[in-house]
Amino acid sequence: MTEAELPLVGASPTTDATLAASDVVLETVGLTKRFGAVVSLRGIDMQLRRGEVLGLVGDNGAGKSTLVKILCGFQPPDAGKMYVEGKEVSFRSVADARRFGIETVYQDLALVPQLTVAQNLFLNRELTRFGRVGWLSAGKMRKLAKNYLEDIKVEIPDIDAEAGSLSGGQRQAIAVARATRENAKILLLDEPLAAMGARESALIVDLVKDLSRNRGVSIIVIDHNYTHLFELCDRLNVIQRGRIAFDQQVKDTSVEELTKLMVSEYRRELAAGQELLEQ
Amino acid sequence: MVRIVDSATESDSNTRQTPAPKGKGSVAYWLVQRAMQQRELTVVLVTAFVIIYFGIVNSAFYTTANINTVVQYLASFAVIGFGEVLILVIGEIDLSAGAVYLSSPWFMYFFWKGGMPIGWAIVATMVCCAGIGMINGLITVWLNVSSLIVTLAINYALFGIVLIMSNDIQVDMPGQTGHFSIIFGVGAWSTILWAAAMGLFIWALLKRTRFGLHITATGGNLLAAAESGIRVRRVKVWCFVIISCASGFIGILDAIRIGSINPGSSGLDTTLPGIVAAVLGGTALTGGRGTIVGAALGAIFLGVLEDGFNLIGVNANWFYLAEGIMILVAMIVNTQLGTMARRFRR
Numbered sequence: 015m016t017e018a019e020l021p022l023v024g025a026s027p028t029t030d031a032t033l034a035a036s037d038v039v040l041e042t043v044g045l046t047k048r049f050g051a052v053v054s055l056r057g058i059d060m061q062l063r064r065g066e067v068l069g070l071v072g073d074n075g076a077g078k079s080t081l082v083k084i085l086c087g088f089q090p091p092d093a094g095k096m097y098v099e100g101k102e103v104s105f106r107s108v109a110d111a112r113r114f115g116i117e118t119v120y121q122d123l124a125l126v127p128q129l130t131v132a133q134n135l136f137l138n139r140e141l142t143r144f145g146r147v148g149w150l151s152a153g154k155m156r157k158l159a160k161n162y163l164e165d166i167k168v169e170i171p172d173i174d175a176e177a178g179s180l181s182g183g184q185r186q187a188i189a190v191a192r193a194t195r196e197n198a199k200i201l202l203l204d205e206p207l208a209a210m211g212a213r214e215s216a217l218i219v220d221l222v223k224d225l226s227r228n229r230g231v232s233i234i235v236i237d238h239n240y241t242h243l244f245e246l247c248d249r250l251n252v253i254q255r256g257r258i259a260f261d262q263q264v265k266d267t268s269v270e271e272l273t274k275l276m277v278s279e280y281r282r283e284l285a286a287g288q289e290l291l292e293q
Numbered sequence: 294m295v296r297i298v299d300s301a302t303e304s305d306s307n308t309r310q311t312p313a314p315k316g317k318g319s320v321a322y323w324l325v326q327r328a329m330q331q332r333e334l335t336v337v338l339v340t341a342f343v344i345i346y347f348g349i350v351n352s353a354f355y356t357t358a359n360i361n362t363v364v365q366y367l368a369s370f371a372v373i374g375f376g377e378v379l380i381l382v383i384g385e386i387d388l389s390a391g392a393v394y395l396s397s398p399w400f401m402y403f404f405w406k407g408g409m410p411i412g413w414a415i416v417a418t419m420v421c422c423a424g425i426g427m428i429n430g431l432i433t434v435w436l437n438v439s440s441l442i443v444t445l446a447i448n449y450a451l452f453g454i455v456l457i458m459s460n461d462i463q464v465d466m467p468g469q470t471g472h473f474s475i476i477f478g479v480g481a482w483s484t485i486l487w488a489a490a491m492g493l494f495i496w497a498l499l500k501r502t503r504f505g506l507h508i509t510a511t512g513g514n515l516l517a518a519a520e521s522g523i524r525v526r527r528v529k530v531w532c533f534v535i536i537s538c539a540s541g542f543i544g545i546l547d548a549i550r551i552g553s554i555n556p557g558s559s560g561l562d563t564t565l566p567g568i569v570a571a572v573l574g575g576t577a578l579t580g581g582r583g584t585i586v587g588a589a590l591g592a593i594f595l596g597v598l599e600d601g602f603n604l605i606g607v608n609a610n611w612f613y614l615a616e617g618i619m620i621l622v623a624m625i626v627n628t629q630l631g632t633m634a635r636r637f638r639r
Contacts, residue, residue, distance in 0.1 A: 138507070142503050
């Protein structure tokens with residue numbers, strides 16, 4: 015990270031009063047969600063800034079996936095507010111969220127293995143001629159796809175290769191590239207480095223960094239793996255019992271600190287369970 | 294040329310680079326490699342084999358009259374095969390195409406009998422065929438019934454409708470005279486030219502249009518297609534409509550060519566060769582992959598086989614056994630060659 019990029023990821027966001035409002039692309043205030051008797055989210059206050067990579071950590075059942083489902087428009091919250099670039103929003107569907115520039119990348123759901131790289135990049139956004147006939151402008155799409163991939167420094171040996179013949183990392187890179195091709199402002203990535211070798215991971219890490227630093231895309235990464243999160247993220251939010259329990263810049267924290275936090279939470283839960291049993 | 298980057302195929306790329314270190318590769322090797330990359334290669338080989346074989350065994354095989362017979366055999370296989378390619382690509386199957394093929398001339402006959410001019414009778418019949426396809430598609434996608442069962446049921450239902458309408462009596466087809474008949478079936482090359490036109494249309498649809506790309510996407514990864522906003526159910530229903538219309542139309546042409554229609558034949562005997570043509574040609578039964586050129590070649594194979602056995606005078610009792618074995622052999626060769634070819638395709 016260079017000095018020039020630091021202001022974007024200043025001190026703890028909740029305390030930084032000098033932060034310009036326009037820098038916050040996504041903000042949630044008091045999001046709650048319950049499923050029957052189970053309270054999943056108890057008031058999530060989260061901020062995501064332009065060009066920032068924010069990691070979401072949390073044990074299973076902490077509310078991490080519920081939060082992501084609300085952010086990508088899959089589920090509405092019970093209460094609380096969401097703002098995209100300062101404007102209050104409520105999503106009725108994933109497509110609705112996409113209209114506000116929020117794209118989600120699902121690992122294996124994203125690509126059609128039998129279509130080429132270029133065809134996948136333009137899936138359902140194809141360029142066509144002759145109006146309703148829908149004749150594909152294949153050459154044009156191929157060229158644009160190639161330029162775009164070069165632009166974001168994703169190296170694919172053959173733009174005409176079927177997506178199914180590529181490695182997991184290349185497929186993930188193409189899925190991310192497709193999500194950001196049409197000016198996505200906010201990207202939700204679910205375990206982007208899962209089941210990947212070192213070289214593969216490097217490809218995705220570089221892509222995520224390039225998108226955030228140079229293109230101002232704000233990215234939320236959901237992952238269990240601390241190593242991955244420390245590699246990818248600028249800031250980490252730990253979700254515990256439906257609240258954000260910890261919010262820290264990556265450079266100001268460590269794997270040890272996070273582990274300690276998680277273990278103490280685990281101990282607390284054990285103790286609470288013990289008390290319940292004794293009563 | 295495709296560059297090999299996978300380390301697992303290191304030995305392949307070594308042999309490739311040996312003949313010409315400057316990276317051009319020998320022309321012969323390039324040709325072999327190019328040929329092996331074509332999904333239709335294997336069906337080309339088996340078809341060429343049967344054509345040469347029957348040509349040697351019986352010199353009458355290459356006469357114009359015989360070629361004419363062959364193309365009349367294969368037109369329906371080809372058209373139903375083209376339709377099945379679309380249906381197989383979306384991961385479904387249509388067993389009712391043959392029944393549509395057999396029942397559409399009856400619809401046309403009764404529209405004509407009811408007082409419609411012949412052209413309008415054809416149009417009305419095509420609307421019926423589209424309706425049958427729509428029923429197949431809607432039940433499959435909205436009620437989640439397997440298309441295998443839906444279309445099999447429709448196959449029997451159509452057979453029943455023909456028996457009821459016709460009272461099990463054979464009738465003569467209208468439209469046997471004049472320019473009309475020459476264009477619609479009676480002309481020696483009429484059916485095959487229509488089949489070729491439909492093949493070209495469906496090929497362009499599948500490989501060159503947005504809709505075709507969505508067909509492949511729907512069959513290749515249904516969730517990804519749906520997630521990207523493609524209306525996958527609508528795509529599927531349209532494919533069922535297309536195969537029904539194509540089968541119905543070639544059915545009318547064949548009926549006009551033959552001159553009379555008989556209510557007693559089973560639709561599956563026409564559907565299954567179409568499916569065989571598609572699969573022999575290299576279309577996957579598992580969805581996502583299909584080739585129209587392959588289906589055309591598969592239909593040629595089946596047509597040549599049927600005609601060739603007749604020509605060399607195979608005993609009628611032996612006919613189906615011989616045909617069954619030949620199809621099996623062709624498919625085994627196809628699969629084995631396909632495994633070999635996959636090593637060249639990267």
